Amino acid sequence: MSCDEKTCEFFEPGHRACGGCGPALAARLITRATGENTIIVASTGCMEVFSTPYPETAWKTPWIHSLFQNAAAVASGVEASIKRQGRDEKVVVIAGDGATFDIGILCISGAFERGHDITYICYDNEAYMNTGIQRSGATPYDASTTTSPAGKYSTGNQRPKKDLPAILAAHGSPYVATTSIATPKDLMDKVTRAINTEGPCYIQVHTPCCTGWGFDGAKTMEIGKMALDCGLWANFEMVDGEIVKSRKVKRVPVEDYLKSQKRFRHLFKPQPNEAEIAKIQAIADRNAEKYGIDIKPKK
Amino acid sequence: MLQIMEGSHAVAEAVRLCRPEVVSAYPITPQTHIVERLAEMVADGDLDGEYICVESEFSALSSCIGASAAGSRVYSATTSQGLAFMAEVVFNAAGMRQPIIMTIANRALGAPLNIWNDQQDSLFLRDSGWMQFYAEDAQEATDLHFLAYKVAERHDILLPAFVCFDGFILSHTFEPVDIPTQEEIDAYLPAFNPYQRLDAKKPMSFGMYATPDYYQEFRYEINAAMTRAKDAIRETGKEFGEMFGRDYSGLVEGYRLEDADTAIVALGSICGTIKDAIDEMRDAGEKVGLLKIRSFRPFPAEEIKEALKGVSQVAVLEKNINIGSRMLGAVGLEVKDAVYKSGIPVYSYVGGLGGRDIRKKDIKQLVDWAREGRNDCFFGLREEVL
Ligand SMILES: Cc1ncc(C[n+]2csc(CCOP(=O)(O)OP(=O)(O)O)c2C)c(N)n1
Ligand code: SF4
Numbered sequence: 001m002s003c004d005e006k007t008c009e010f011f012e013p014g015h016r017a018c019g020g021c022g023p024a025l026a027a028r029l030i031t032r033a034t035g036e037n038t039i040i041v042a043s044t045g046c047m048e049v050f051s052t053p054y055p056e057t058a059w060k061t062p063w064i065h066s067l068f069q070n071a072a073a074v075a076s077g078v079e080a081s082i083k084r085q086g087r088d089e090k091v092v093v094i095a096g097d098g099a100t101f102d103i104g105i106l107c108i109s110g111a112f113e114r115g116h117d118i119t120y121i122c123y124d125n126e127a128y129m130n131t132g133i134q135r136s137g138a139t140p141y142d143a144s145t146t147t148s149p150a151g152k153y154s155t156g157n158q159r160p161k162k163d164l165p166a167i168l169a170a171h172g173s174p175y176v177a178t179t180s181i182a183t184p185k186d187l188m189d190k191v192t193r194a195i196n197t198e199g200p201c202y203i204q205v206h207t208p209c210c211t212g213w214g215f216d217g218a219k220t221m222e223i224g225k226m227a228l229d230c231g232l233w234a235n236f237e238m239v240d241g242e243i244v245k246s247r248k249v250k251r252v253p254v255e256d257y258l259k260s261q262k263r264f265r266h267l268f269k270p271q272p273n274e275a276e277i278a279k280i281q282a283i284a285d286r287n288a289e290k291y292g293i294d295i296k297p298k299k
Numbered sequence: 300m301l302q303i304m305e306g307s308h309a310v311a312e313a314v315r316l317c318r319p320e321v322v323s324a325y326p327i328t329p330q331t332h333i334v335e336r337l338a339e340m341v342a343d344g345d346l347d348g349e350y351i352c353v354e355s356e357f358s359a360l361s362s363c364i365g366a367s368a369a370g371s372r373v374y375s376a377t378t379s380q381g382l383a384f385m386a387e388v389v390f391n392a393a394g395m396r397q398p399i400i401m402t403i404a405n406r407a408l409g410a411p412l413n414i415w416n417d418q419q420d421s422l423f424l425r426d427s428g429w430m431q432f433y434a435e436d437a438q439e440a441t442d443l444h445f446l447a448y449k450v451a452e453r454h455d456i457l458l459p460a461f462v463c464f465d466g467f468i469l470s471h472t473f474e475p476v477d478i479p480t481q482e483e484i485d486a487y488l489p490a491f492n493p494y495q496r497l498d499a500k501k502p503m504s505f506g507m508y509a510t511p512d513y514y515q516e517f518r519y520e521i522n523a524a525m526t527r528a529k530d531a532i533r534e535t536g537k538e539f540g541e542m543f544g545r546d547y548s549g550l551v552e553g554y555r556l557e558d559a560d561t562a563i564v565a566l567g568s569i570c571g572t573i574k575d576a577i578d579e580m581r582d583a584g585e586k587v588g589l590l591k592i593r594s595f596r597p598f599p600a601e602e603i604k605e606a607l608k609g610v611s612q613v614a615v616l617e618k619n620i621n622i623g624s625r626m627l628g629a630v631g632l633e634v635k636d637a638v639y640k641s642g643i644p645v646y647s648y649v650g651g652l653g654g655r656d657i658r659k660k661d662i663k664q665l666v667d668w669a670r671e672g673r674n675d676c677f678f679g680l681r682e683e684v685l
Contacts, residue, residue, distance in 0.1 A: 070361035077365025110354030
């Protein structure tokens, strides 16, 4: 199979994702960057289910799914096998945040410590969407999910997002990056860089989920952009454990981002919960400091 | 050439001769000596393959799925807690039709923690879609690996297989073993020829999800392949016999069964002790025989029915317990079903759990119990602690 790079798609339309699905968009952008000489390893979750209802498939490159938590281990085996056969395909994992942050972390840690030449891409929609919107280790502070519901005595998820990029960088990964579907060129560039870097690389893609977060599917890109603009999501790159580059923004307060989604609705009803919003603002401020995303005013 | 070898090392030699391209395993007693020896072979260049030093059994079998799907012959080994930890992947490997061979050095499952032998670990996965072969001695454990790869990789089968041998009793014991030469095994076992593989030149999706419209057909196909495997084992076992003089064409093996009134049925190493006990009983004029089951999956119901035709009662010696079932053991249940129409009584006797020794006198007792019509029970219990 060969094709013109600009027009060729390796993730085809006709799959069963919700209209405006962030992860579906990520799949399309990732596979455009990885190209035809790639083997994709998937985990159980929305993307696997919406893209491969037997006997149909949206994947035009070889693709394998085994279980929810073992994509990194399956990829280890694929890599060992093709290395042994002298083949040169790139091995790329595409897995959800639940599969990555929670249940699969043992397999990922093992694969990274062993140094397999794989690129692990987490599409981070910040909850388990496939099973009906339950919290994961990637769910942001105060988001309401079905297992971290906001209620009389709760303002939603009470734990901050696990810092997986740092954990994987600490494994000695040569290249760790975060990106967003709202910055398609950045996403594709980082994927290209990762697959061309030898060793286990990690990319975390912010993929808004209209169904799980509660917004209109026409606004996926806009929501992604708002996360970047308020600093609750930062695009950065780490090389050999050091942050070397971040996307700069002129930051806006977190309120508009929170107001745009049903998962944070409880923070504004019946009136704005100033204390909680301040805590979320503090998370954005910490991100800004840690990743250096603020545009400094010119002197 | 006959060599005196530890059972685990004989198995490692057999694996080496099968030329696995990817080995992925995690240590656990009493499987450890196999994987240590394989790691040594790779380090010394005696085994030309990739050894993935995984962080868990879960990843061991998961990586085997990946490597097998990418087109390599793969190998793993485990037991007990390791096998239980893999259970999800065990079902998945069979469902994905990857011909993975895994040695099981049979061991009890906790709690309480116990490292010694029984066969609960592999038997609890009897419905996973893996073939299950049980070895009586180190020679059989060695040979079954050649047979297992040959059957598993046939394009009309494509099922994974456990080669089970009793932990410590076989894995840590030295016995004379005839290890074939590489040329001989190359002549018997062709290079791996995957039916389909992950390949950018011919993209395919593996391990998709299936709705109620399709799922059932996958289960049907696995079962059909398992049924076909009976003939495949007979053929490859016969071929092995012609080449090496050790015939494995039977999925079961009888010992002094002709004219027996009482048959003992068992799996694995205990068959050796049973044979000795039978010889003594025969000398005393008692008509006793053994039916050894070598392949528990596929289950050879027809052979069993045929082999037990003339007996008056059957005593199944079980190193497992079917907790909460009417019949105490998993083997007895299936043997009973196999001979159901003949009306021959089948009794299931549980013993040897967690490494408890089974002696010739126990076997004689079971024969007596079967003749008395004593129903399913434990033997060798320490009454004083109950
Ligand atoms: C061992 C195991 N536990 C639970 C599940 C059920 N399950 C399937 S997908 C999923 C959540 C997936 O979440 P994520 O990885 O974030 O992907 P998403 O669905 O959000 O795309 C869960 C809990 C499973 N398949 N396997
Ligand atoms: S629930 Fe979310 S992640 Fe799943 S298909 Fe819909 S938009 Fe995509």
